[in-house]
Amino acid sequence: MGETEVFNVPSVRKENCNHRIILHHDNASSHTAHRTKEFLEQENIELLDHPPYSPDLSPNDVYTFPKIKNKLRGQRFSSPEEAVDAYKSAILETPNSEWYGCFNDWFHPTEKCVKFRGEYFEKQ
Numbered sequence: 001m002g003e004t005e006v007f008n009v010p011s012v013r014k015e016n017c018n019h020r021i022i023l024h025h026d027n028a029s030s031h032t033a034h035r036t037k038e039f040l041e042q043e044n045i046e047l048l049d050h051p052p053y054s055p056d057l058s059p060n061d062v063y064t065f066p067k068i069k070n071k072l073r074g075q076r077f078s079s080p081e082e083a084v085d086a087y088k089s090a091i092l093e094t095p096n097s098e099w100y101g102c103f104n105d106w107f108h109p110t111e112k113c114v115k116f117r118g119e120y121f122e123k124q
Contacts, residue, residue, distance in 0.1 A: 009043045024048040063102040
């Protein structure tokens with residue numbers, strides 16, 4: 001991984017040397033691609049399974065993308081690279097307390113999904 005990558009496995013391992021790294025993703029094709037799976041296995045990153053057809057359980061769809069989209073709203077970029085750099089900056093500028101809130105908001109519906117064994121349930 002390059003120096004500008006948002007997720008730097010060695011630095012995460014250094015800060016959390018006694019903890020496992022568990023990744024939750026939404027089964028998008030880029031996340032389930034062979035190359036991605038190889039990388040995660042090589043880095044000893046465990047996967048938290050995501051129920052299919054459950055976009056309401058994807059932190060990226062519920063929190064990250066809308067939050068960053070609002071931060072970048074109205075800006076124009078001259079290249080894809082410039083847009084990616086702006087996205088990375090917005091992610092890195094988001095305070096840890098907001099990420100903590102995202103996790104708490106995500107945990108409740110995920111817990112419900114486990115309780116109902118992946119079956120559909122209405123938001124309440």
